[in-house]
Amino acid sequence: MAQSECVIEINGLQTRFGNQVIHRDVNLCVYRGEILTLIGGSGSGKTTLMRQMLGLEQPYGGTVRIFGETRNNANRNSLKKNIRGRTGVLFQQGALFSALTVFDNVALPMRELHTLTESIIRELVMIKLKMVAIGSEHAGKMPSALSGGMIKRVALARALALDPELLFLDEPTAGLDPELSEGFVELILGLRKELNLTIVMVTHDLDTLMSLSDRIAVLADQRVITAGTLDQVYRFPHPFVVSFFKNMQHKTRPMNHWEQTWKTVPTR
Amino acid sequence: MIERKPNSIQTDAARHPMSQWYQLRTDDGVCRIMLTGNYTYTALLRQFAALMQELSSHARNQELYWDLTGIQQLDSIGTALLWHAWQAHRPAQLLLRPEHETMFERFERLPGYRSENRVREWLGFVTKPGKHALLLWTHAVGLIALIGQLLLDVLYLLRHPIYIPWREISANLYRTGAQALGITALVGFLIGIVLSYLSSRQLQMFGADIFIINILGFSIIRELGPMLAAILVAGRSGSSMTAQLGVMRVTQELDALTVMGISHSLRLVLPKVLGLGIAMPLLVMWTSAIALLGGMVAAELQLGLSVRYFLSELPDAVPIANLWLGLGKGVVCGMAIALVACHFGLRIKPNTESLGEGTTSSVVTAITMVIVIDAIFAMMFSDVGLY
Ligand SMILES: Nc1ncnc2c1ncn2[C@@H]1O[C@H](COP(=O)(O)OP(=O)(O)OP(=O)(O)O)[C@@H](O)[C@H]1O
Ligand SMILES: [Mg+2]
Numbered sequence: 001m002a003q004s005e006c007v008i009e010i011n012g013l014q015t016r017f018g019n020q021v022i023h024r025d026v027n028l029c030v031y032r033g034e035i036l037t038l039i040g041g042s043g044s045g046k047t048t049l050m051r052q053m054l055g056l057e058q059p060y061g062g063t064v065r066i067f068g069e070t071r072n073n074a075n076r077n078s079l080k081k082n083i084r085g086r087t088g089v090l091f092q093q094g095a096l097f098s099a100l101t102v103f104d105n106v107a108l109p110m111r112e113l114h115t116l117t118e119s120i121i122r123e124l125v126m127i128k129l130k131m132v133a134i135g136s137e138h139a140g141k142m143p144s145a146l147s148g149g150m151i152k153r154v155a156l157a158r159a160l161a162l163d164p165e166l167l168f169l170d171e172p173t174a175g176l177d178p179e180l181s182e183g184f185v186e187l188i189l190g191l192r193k194e195l196n197l198t199i200v201m202v203t204h205d206l207d208t209l210m211s212l213s214d215r216i217a218v219l220a221d222q223r224v225i226t227a228g229t230l231d232q233v234y235r236f237p238h239p240f241v242v243s244f245f246k247n248m249q250h251k252t253r254p255m256n257h258w259e260q261t262w263k264t265v266p267t268r
Numbered sequence: 269m270i271e272r273k274p275n276s277i278q279t280d281a282a283r284h285p286m287s288q289w290y291q292l293r294t295d296d297g298v299c300r301i302m303l304t305g306n307y308t309y310t311a312l313l314r315q316f317a318a319l320m321q322e323l324s325s326h327a328r329n330q331e332l333y334w335d336l337t338g339i340q341q342l343d344s345i346g347t348a349l350l351w352h353a354w355q356a357h358r359p360a361q362l363l364l365r366p367e368h369e370t371m372f373e374r375f376e377r378l379p380g381y382r383s384e385n386r387v388r389e390w391l392g393f394v395t396k397p398g399k400h401a402l403l404l405w406t407h408a409v410g411l412i413a414l415i416g417q418l419l420l421d422v423l424y425l426l427r428h429p430i431y432i433p434w435r436e437i438s439a440n441l442y443r444t445g446a447q448a449l450g451i452t453a454l455v456g457f458l459i460g461i462v463l464s465y466l467s468s469r470q471l472q473m474f475g476a477d478i479f480i481i482n483i484l485g486f487s488i489i490r491e492l493g494p495m496l497a498a499i500l501v502a503g504r505s506g507s508s509m510t511a512q513l514g515v516m517r518v519t520q521e522l523d524a525l526t527v528m529g530i531s532h533s534l535r536l537v538l539p540k541v542l543g544l545g546i547a548m549p550l551l552v553m554w555t556s557a558i559a560l561l562g563g564m565v566a567a568e569l570q571l572g573l574s575v576r577y578f579l580s581e582l583p584d585a586v587p588i589a590n591l592w593l594g595l596g597k598g599v600v601c602g603m604a605i606a607l608v609a610c611h612f613g614l615r616i617k618p619n620t621e622s623l624g625e626g627t628t629s630s631v632v633t634a635i636t637m638v639i640v641i642d643a644i645f646a647m648m649f650s651d652v653g654l655y
């Protein structure tokens with residue numbers, strides 16, 4: 001994957017909430033077709049950075065370009081709609097519509113297109129739900145009647161509803177059991193084989209991190225201190241990085257084990 | 269990845285308008301349909317229905333050889349299009365890229381979705397009123413249970429005064445009382461002016477100017493002051509109380525309180541009821557006073573009745589019992605509003621729609637309740653404070 005174009009380009013981004021500085025001078029580029037993982041301590045501003053990319057927060061300084069447009073330029077309605085349609089988001093808390101059933105939550109973005117017939121929508125929804133291992137018996141439930149991990153998975157199904165080009169996942173495997181996390185990894189790998197997916201992901205889960213990410217960006221000291229392949233980031237001398245990967249050696253005793261996992265990621 | 273732009277295949281295929289999507293070819297007597305381009309929803313959106321119709325008309329030809337290798341990107345909406353064009357089964361002759369295989373497999377192994385078809389209700393004209401009556405009954409029972417619980421709480425607090433939630437009570441006093449001063453004053457003043465202006469015009473015709481004091485005094489102190497304040501507070505504080513409890517249910521804060529062993533009624537409901545029970549009579553007094561002020565101003569302008577004369581005559585014209593009656597209404601209405609608001613707030617289910625519904629019914633019920641209470645007071649005290 002050579003240096004291809006940046007889908008998201010962040011230059012000198014600053015974010016503040018009142019007097020609290022969250023980001024100072026964040027520079028980051030998300031290349032087309034890659035899976036970029038954001039890591040960083042709790043409260044280091046990963047979710048906030050993702051919200052900046054989505055245009056949900058205003059930069060205090062610097063720019064965030066997505067598909068080559070800053071969000072301000074993208075105010076023209078059609079373009080905005082286009083960008084919205086091409087992105088799927090999994091929020092950290094799920095953000096399901098509490099007044100709609102699981103089925104209707106996933107169907108909502110499809111119905112918004114006003115093109116698909118109800119029978120096609122039904123099939124698509126059931127496929128998406130099956131992809132995230134939600135049985136059809138749960139389709140009629142309200143979000144308040146779901147378990148924590150199910151909320152995550154339904155939210156993922158909703159994020160995938162329109163097969164977005166750009167997917168934002170905030171802790172997709174938090175609250176899932178190991179088997180489901182593995183299923184999630186397989187799902188994402190499968191999807192990216194079929195579609196030209198670009199994924200920005202926040203995760204604390206080492207297994208997911210190692211098996212999915214092409215590049216890793218480390219957020220610490222209010223900046224992206226380093227971004228690169230696992231190999232490069234792993235060697236970066238910073239206390240957070242050291243402590244984050246401390247457990248990895250125990251987990252993957254032969255060091256080249258993760259290189260093997262690595263090779264299962266399709267190279268294109 | 270096959271390097272081929274969707275538009276570059278214009279050789280023999282510019283014949284039909286959908287040539288961007290597929291070409292038909294016949295070589296060696298085999299009819300081939302070659303699909304090209306991106307079968308993704310962003311590309312397909314405009315022509316979805318038209319393309320599906322054309323493809324399904326081609327799909328009727330069982331001999332057709334489907335070549336899908338020209339498709340660069342295929343998402344699930346594109347797959348759905350093909351699948352529906354094929355009438356939900358694979359054509360006999362099909363060439364696929366391996367990475368597109370899974371998409372079609374998903375459609376093949378589609379789990380059924382049983383849509384709950386509603387049972388038609390033949391007896392709707394009986395069951396509907398019945399359901400409403402039952403609902404009314406549950407509300408009544410719930411309200412009574414809440415009042416009972418509050419009484420128990422009060423008894424408990426009398427024995428353990430250290431647990432009295434002073435902070436919450438005072439916060440509620442401030443929020444429902446002090447912060448409502450502005451709006452009640454504005455409404456009261458304007459109503460006072462209007463009432464005084466209209467009445468004085470009529471009284472002037474009969475030369476009975478002096479009775480403006482009786483009319484304003486009775487109507488405002490006994491009826492309008494309490495009612496205006498109560499209706500405004502029901503809309504203002506009632507809705508916010510219901511919404512607050514409802515959001516606490518949605519965000520599971522109520523559950524958090526329960527597991528900490530903190531009683532909802534003692535910590536959340538009682539302070540609201542007591543707070544509004546105290547704030548409301550004060551608000552009634554304030555509203556009445558401002559409304560009278562408005563009335564006096566208009567009377568002075570319209571009839572030339574001096575404010576000093578108005579004030580000196582008022583105690584003679586309106587017995588003091590009317591004031592107590594108004595304040596009493598204030599206490600009862602205030603507590604009733606808070607009770608109704610909390611009752612509806614605690615019944616809200618953890619979703620936003622229920623939140624909206626609950627808030628609406630809370631306000632509607634509270635205002636109705638206020639008017640009912642007023643009617644009851646009017647009947648019970650029909651011979652108090654009147655000549
Ligand atoms: N709306 C907001 N107003 C004020 N401060 C906020 C807001 N949102 C986030 N913050 C602050 O910004 C900082 C970063 O928050 P953020 O949610 O981005 O953390 P995070 O890296 O996603 O952490 P975690 O891994 O725990 O999810 C925190 O200190 C948080 O308190
Ligand atoms: Mg976060």
